[in-house]
Amino acid sequence: MTTPITDHYTSAQDAIGQGVDPTLSTVIDGGCALTLRPAVVVMDLERLGTMQPSRLSFMRTLVRRMVQEAWRITETRFALDDEGHGEAVYCLKAGSESYQFVVFSRPLEDALRNDRVISNQWDLTMALVRGDLSDAQLEQLRINVPLQEAGRMDDNVLVLSRANRSFRSFDAVVARLAAGLQPDIERLKVVGYLCRTTAVYGSGKFGMAGWHVVKTNCRSFRTPFSGEMFTCYMLRHFSCLQVEHLAHVQSPGTAVTIAPEIKRYIGIGNATGLGMAPFLIKHPVLISHWMTQREIALARVLNQTDCDAPKLNSLQSMLGQVMQHLRETTVDAAYQNSRNQSLIAACLDLVAKLSEPAFCAGLTGAGWKALQTFIVARYGRAMEELVHVLLFELYPHLVDPLEEAMAADESLDLDSGMTLVELLVLLETHYDWALNIDFEDPNHHALFWYRSEEKMEPRLGDRACDAGAEREMPMLIALGVRQCFDAMQQFLAKEPDSLVIDFLIGHPDQLATVRRVQTLCGLPYGDIRGNLSDRNLEPMHLLRAKLSFFGVGKFDPKSKLWVRNTMFQGAPIIEDLSHDLNPDHWYFPTAPVL
Template sequence: MRLERLGSLHQCRLSFMRVLLRRLAGEGWRFSRPKFEIDDAGVGYAVYTATGPQRSYSLVAFAHDLPDDLRSDRVIAEAWDATFALFDGVPTDANIERLKQNVPLQEAGRISERELSLSRANRSVRLWDHVVSALAKGHQPDTDMLDQVGYLMRTTAVYGSGKFGAADRETICNRPELSPPFQVEMLSVYLTRAFVRDLVQHMARIKGGSAATTLDQSIAQRLGLGNSTGLGMAPFVINHPILFNNWIMAREEAIRRVRLIARATPDDIRLFKDRLKRSELSVSRWVSQHPIQIKKIASLTRDLDRVSGRIAQHGFHMEFPWDALMVWATSQLSMEGQELLASLILEPYPDLVDPLANCMAAAQSDVTSIDGAMTIAEMRHLLENSFGWAFDLDWQSPQNCARAWYVSEEKLEPRLGERFEEPIAPYEQPLAPARDATSAFHDLKAWPDTSNIAEFLLEHPEHRHTVRRAQLSRAAPYGEIRDNTISADVLPIDMLRAKLSFFGATHFDPRSDRWVRICMFAGAPYPDHLSKANAEDWVFPQVAQ
């Protein structure tokens, strides 16, 4: 649970995009496009409907003619190339008219409990123009250029769980298709990607007329949907210890199960080698301008060579081969390489791994009230177990408390400021659990072991949030980051990377220490080609034979 390791996680069989497509294909969901009312200027709306065994969900997409000077990835933007809402069911014309008045406004508008998410996206202008021009002339776009960017549009926010009037998570969490985490958001992104493909082809037809062509299916499939993610995700990880614990615990349990396999079958070995080779191709296409990520990609490239060499030398004939490989990796690979290998060994074992996706959600009821009868001695033990590593830090040192988390007044979005350079301390959010636990532990020293925590909190109500977190740790051993989240050298992108890896994101591209670009569903089949045969291994690019 150190940030350096969390910031090296990769997608795996339990990632939410893969969970979604596995279900959609396995249950035979059907897809349609009942509306595509886009004019010659690329302005209008479209509806994409996914229909399953019990329910339908529809993405209502609005395309806009956005001037270049208004295009921005920042959350404070006020206009976008496209805006979206995921509708619960199939919208009527009246529903679409209501959404037309609100969805393009995003935060300035309001949606209803019939909507499950609200989102927006901007074009990658250089690649968009290239693809439109190429298709208009009857040619396919340059694949090297596609690989460098990876997407035609990128989302700057996908809001769900009650924001801006959308349905609360509690109202939909018992639906089987939405029970795993973030399935609403993943479905919205998946359908958005289909809209982007259709829109770029529409614009090419407008420009090229009868000479225009459509994207070759294999080329279109290489394109994902981009995403720009900022600081808002970092507090989420800290503020949801039960949920984050469930994600990490499911992945750790999956790895444990595979490491306990005594013998690997020829089919297991063949599939692992295939995923390893295709991962090498994926890493070779991973482009970043950030010095930290450039170094990580170089290390990962070397790591994959080492893994291939290790397998060629020792094979899989020993007992507990996956465990032996992971033990070897601990001393021979970077953290980036270790975590990719941990994800890859899960690939041959769907029966062992995939059911764990049903254990990754968390209900609001999981966050219980404070147990006031707990003794002081018990509380000290819990704090030492989760935060003992932090008790020897000098929390008065500027190095250790250089940053402060707060919420911006204008956009109500999380920010990370410099404590000693900005007047933000009075507005600080409780996002430094280690510092606060150290303070609570210090105050607990004056209390007898047998006193109860309720008495302590009557005198020290400022420690209520710390006591609650410590008590939650009994059920959530992976709920706490074991690092200082307000130090001068903290990298919020590590928290973003951890969460996004569980989404299933690939090709992380940090743009600073506080925001990152990613690609989602790159390689995935589009809804009109999704099947059981292609729903699983799409995340690994195909190697030319």
Template sequence: MVYRKTADKEERARHGSMQLPDYLDTVLSTFADAPGREAVFRWLRRPEDCMTALSLSTMKATRLSFAPLLARRIIQERWRITRVRFHCDSEGEGHGVYRIDAGGHVLTYIARCFRWDGIEKAGRRSDGASRDMFGAIFLGVPDEARIAREFATFDLRDVDSMRTNSDVTGWTPASRSARFFDHVVDSLAAGRQPDPGILGSGTGYLLRNGGYLGSGRQGSLSFEGIPEDHPFHHPFFADLFGLFLIRQVSIDLVNGIAAARSPHAVKLAPEIARYIGVGNSSGQGMCVALQRWPEWVSTWLTVRELALAYAKSQPANADPARAERLSRLLARASAYYASIELQCEDYVVPTDVLATNLEVLRSWVAQAAHSQAPWGELAERAAAAFDMETVEQLNSLLIETYPEFADALAPYIPLGARRNRDLVADMRVGALKALLRTRYDWALTYDMRPSKTRQHFWYHSIDNGEQRRGERIIDPHEEFESFIDHIGLIQRLSCVLASYEDDAPVAEVVADVPELAYGVARVQYLSGLPYAEIRDNLLHRDFLPAHLIRFFLGVLGIECTSPLSIRYVRGVFFQGMPLPEEIALGASEDWIFPMQPQATPLEGAVA
């Protein structure tokens, strides 16, 4: 895969008319004078250059992704995660209770761990398989009777029959990674540290996320019920903090099992514990979510692309410390990719290739640091020479090189995600036609006549509890199709509007063809938003769901996305993040791309 070269300077100048949301425009004006603003707009990428499924799939996590945003808040506010009690037997059967002091808010986390049943559970629901661990996050401090009731609920181990109360923000089911989990326990019980190389071959996790259950599911507190001043009022923070707590449970669990098995056991060394993350495997339902909430996509991409354009617009020789930071980040990323071993599909660039390319880029940074040219020219040189994965990793690190600007944009993310989706009934048909012409020309000219363009459909499977993709004519359930065909929707809307006078209200159209109400509202509420629609046909025979899954996971902040197939993607969260005891004392925020630890076989404290 070769990255399409950015438009020439004249095209970039024409692109400078892109309208930013007021909040982001104000931030930009704070950091850049008039010429600086013009330079930023010249480096903003066009939607057609970065919004195809393939382009989106190569985007890497940045400091604007949700997990790094949460991590910085945890570290800056020095959240205290205190283990009130944790006990398990030699097989991992046990209970844990934790208190969290989170920036003036108190939370309680409980964990119920079960003996492993010998079944590897890789997916979110895993066809009904019982999870190896269940956790619950409480707002406040529940009494012992309430905790006991929740533990009794977990003992059912059947999500469909389990219920909680609104004092719980969500459940955190998880499952063991059998090979790595057993290796760590066996090593600790034998009085030695596990082999970091073995952990690195699996991107370093012991427990795998089983799918956060919150936002009203199973009786949990809805998102609207979370107080506005609470950290969990930020999108995805409750889900991701649940993953961070799974990480801590995984560390306590292997220590506890090893201690129960042997009086000579040692605890996991801090440098290895810090290297541990949380595994994750996500499926094709993410594609449906992205289509259902295009304003989220627009918000995420607008913030990301603006941060990237700002970094690209800066002269490379303006600040030697910036160039040195970028060089260090490239070195760390290269070493990280070189140290991990991932099963790789043929449409994903292997990690060893990424590692080599990033080392070459380091030498280019050293050259660019003596030039007045902006960093964008380095990015264009990379785009002409390397694959899209390498270029997007460079883009991610360019954003990291100017953290103060990216951090100033971050508060817009929860604001931009809230969008009034109501239909504006008194809009004139002529105005709606104009929106279609100016913003959806790419969809209107797409040829949907060949059968391959509609070969697939999505539906929500009751059996699996998730979205599944079927093939028309061959698979059943087509009558339960989930919305994913934004191109077809726009084309149908355009055809219907052609039969109405321009001065007619859109209310008349909706009254005549009510099934188009959503299409009308979608075009209206996305009006003016940059990067609002994915420029691909998700029904097409050749569409790979893994492309958009990788994008969504990158937005969440996952590292090392490795597709297991065209439908499932795995990766790891929070690998390298400081441990709770380090956070309480004041830890560094600079933890991405952790180096594989070099612990000796006998390192570790007696458990």
């Protein structure tokens, strides 16, 4: 059993008196103290930008659950016309539960096909619904699902999403299938999907069932974002059937279906922008929970000393797969390309090291911590984060049980009876990273986050020249800490023996910061250590961190502010679920060799 994370600095006085290292966090894991990496390392914004999908990513855990619990998915309606427009319904039976995935395909002019969240029309719109589906419910869905944000759902609907056909791949795959040919693998390496989703909504939006309802009443989707991930998985399935249908319509005499090996390699595309970033700031307890499980997994694995030949061979093999995956990843952004190339070079070097008997002998004696030390010194954090997730693959029994601990009660606690001096020490100790930022420098206070009137899309503005700063979102934790700290110091100068409540009576505007600090001092992975108003901010780091928890691959930044990526590429297809297969073979997927 793992107990909630504790932190050496929960008691500021103890910390002052005993000089405990403030950079360490410990948990009690199976009755033993487990030392985790410090928050200053884990929550560094640039490091978050190097995170990789892992066994704990939501797509991976969903697929494991689908296979282990033998989910059965059957098509109950497939009514598409010769243009591929119409609707389809799939029924999921998972134990005693049943759900319906409903997808609508509507005509869309090429000029209106757009990745932006502010779009109003899509090729495909879809919903995940709990229970059975009556004709009346289906009719309501027909009316409302294509409207997306403008529609109203009922509380049987768990997830709402939409997607567009890929301009680069959809028609090309239809043409190949119609001609009796399999999809061009080289093209699929570049665009590993047929459709791309631009938003996936859950958690009670637009009248849907709230997360607390899903968590309690929908066992199959009890872990965060599993309903959303399943919806994308079903979209992937439908997209393959849709191209097969269109190919058959075009050329019934010659058309073929997609070979299973290729179907597995077809994922679902995703386009994500800044909308993902506020979630990381608004849900610090949940983020801390996710990071903690990941760090516990890492600490457990690094504590293993059985670096024997089979395990080192497996690691070598996985590094080879990663290199192949990265070589097959095409990105436009020069900086991302450069990062991928650096990672390939590091993998190549490590593979060579793992072929040296003396190097392996050293590891066999010292364990994985020695490998980590070597990697940190030789390659840097991107490679470090990559190797960590590969090591997870070697110890599924140490990692996988943590997936059940990804949900969290998100309340922030207030201890108004704490002395203000104690709170000041907590700030100095846990938020030194924030207090070290010079907000007098305009470059450190240059950007602001706001919500646009266009579908409330989060956007970034420049204080010097953009309108809207007076309506900025409360995203600047570091600045809030600085302001709270300054106010506390002034207050303490007059009232040195005061309590937190004395301060709050005079400074009610500091309530949110005080509450956050008091709660997160015990949850050190809750706050991202970065200045989100810095002129040189790289929002992509935020997106990458969250997307790694989802488990996306083929990270392809299209600008500083939005990214395309691929979901479920390499994952088992529906036909595989009834077979006794390893549900975890699809990390860093590579193109099939036919």
